[in-house]
Amino acid sequence: MPVKRLLSKRLRLLMQQSSSRRPQPSAQPSLKRSFAQQAFAHSNPDSRDNFSPPPKVPKVDASRGSSVVSPAFDMPPPSTPSRRTPGHASRSSANASWRSSRMPGSAPVSRQPSRERRKGKAKAEIPVLSEPVNDEHYIRSLYKVSLKSHQDANPKSSLANWMMNNESKLPEYLTSPVIIDRHQFQRATVVLNSLDPPIIGQGDSMIRKDAERLAALSAVMQLIDKNLFEKKSSPSIASVGLPATVTLSDGSEIDYERARQFMDYYCRRFKFIAPDISFNPANVPGARGTQFWEAVMYVGGRRIGIGTGPQKKVAQIQCYLDVVQYLQSCDPELWKEFVVAARTGKDLGLAPRVYFGHSLEELREIAIDTTFGCSQRRGLGDVHVAPTTQEPCRRVSSMAREEIWGVAAEAPGVP
Known part of the structure; x- marks a missing residue:
């Protein structure tokens, strides 16, 4: 019984000492420790898996005074160096994994330069x-x-x-x-x-x-x-079913050469230039892939005839026949005049006149220079002149004198 009293008395003394050592709360207690503990708890890498939001700041009850009571909070055990090492490793590995991808769940970024990637990709696409x-x-x-x-x-x-x-x-x-x-x-x-x-x-x-x-x-x-390179002979007009001649209104039948002769007479008679023929690809129904050409004749800037054929030559022949048939139907008298002129050769006409613009004195100097040059060549003692060279020179000299003096005699105003 006395032992129990001693123990209870000693326990009471210990409780008084512990209560006397406890600090008294001030009128405005600081909240720095409690929030610092919360910040430390959130920054601890070990608590990332069990993350919970920090507790709210308790409200102050005015009836009980201005003291603030901190919520109950369990302090984490102090971390030892052995525990910080894996935490640091996990943080560095997390940073490395974050750098290795643009966004969470995306593919890792390659460290290979873009030029090498493009080059490797292009090389991989080349067929082997x-x-x-x-x-x-x-x-x-x-x-x-x-x-x-x-x-x-x-x-x-x-x-x-x-x-x-x-x-x-x-x-x-x-x-x-x-x-x-x-x-x-x-x-x-x-x-x-x-x-x-x-x-x-x-x-x-x-x-x-x-x-x-x-x-x-x-x-x-x-x-x-395969014997396909050499150009195939152009198909004849008869083989393609096109007429080689045409019958005029007076009953005469003409071919391509006669039609061309008439066109020369027509252009010379009315002072036109030679006919202009243009060729263009033509689409002929039923040709079955054969290329046809369309020949169009222009005289004096006007379109007067047309012809079609599988070859340009065939198209040109059909064009001439079409033009002559059209012109003869428009002016039968012109065709008769052509027929009469063709019998005597007058349809060909005369050559155009050539006007000689040199004076008589210049013609004489040319004749003298030509004769003197040939004489000098024949008179050289040390230089051997072949007969084939002397004869043309002598012949040219005589011909030059005759031609020049003949032209001078026919020139107007020459005595």
């Missing part, structure tokens, strides 16, 4: 082919045909002429990079679509122009190999 290189040696070994000198020297020009005659357009070369045997080449391709099946010419070279030349060479050699 497992076939021989279409160089000049390979093309010539593939198509063993003989070429003419101009075809061998400039195959692009030869192919362009063939394309204009057969397709009425110039060839188009398509160039693209390829990789063959770990080497990059420029491959040029030209296609001849007018043939069935079409001919495809290809050439490989480091330089684009050389690749185009090889592609043209391949196409030309394929055309020669």
Whole structure:
């Protein structure tokens, strides 16, 4: 019993000492410690997973005085160096992961320069082919045909002429990079679509122009190999169903040569210049892919005739026949005059007059200089003059005197 009293008495003393040591709250207590503790709690990396908003500041009750009571808050245990190390590592790893992406959930940003990325992407897109290189040696070994000198020297020009005659357009070369045997080449391709099946010419070279030349060479050699390069003979007028002659209103039948002779007489008679003929591609129904041409004749700036044919020559013939038939129907008397003049050759007319604008004294000086020059050449002792040189000189001298004096005698005002 006395022991219990002693223990209770001692416990009471300890409680009094602890209460005496506790600081008394001031009239306006500082809130710095409580908020500092909250800030420290939020800045602690270990509390990121269990994040909770800070508690609100308690309201002050006026009836109880101006003292502020801080809310209950558990102080986190002091962090030791061993605990800060992983926290620092996690923070640095979080920063590294944030830098490695533009936004959360996006792909990481590549550290490779943009030029290298573009270069690598373009190089990856170049097709890799497992076939021989279409160089000049390979093309010539593939198509063993003989070429003419101009075809061998400039195959692009030869192919362009063939394309204009057969397709009425110039060839188009398509160039693209390829990789063959770990080497990059420029491959040029030209296609001849007018043939069935079409001919495809290809050439490989480091330089684009050389690749185009090889592609043209391949196409030309394929055309020669198939006997398609030489220009086909123009179809005759009878083969295409077009008339070679035309009948006039007086019953006479004329051909192209007669029609052309009449047009020369017509232009000379009425002082027109030579007829002007223009050619344009024509669309003829039922032609089935055959290229037709339309020839239009202009005289004195006016359109007076038209003709159509599969070739320009055929179209020109039809145009002349159409014009003469039209002019004869408009003026039959003119055609009769032409027929009469053609019998005697007067339809050709006389050559235009030439006016000589030199004086008689200048003509005499020319004759003397010509004669003196030939005489000097014949009189040289040390210089051997061949007879073939002396004879033309003597003949020119005599002819010059005769021609000059003859012109002078016919010139007006010469005594």
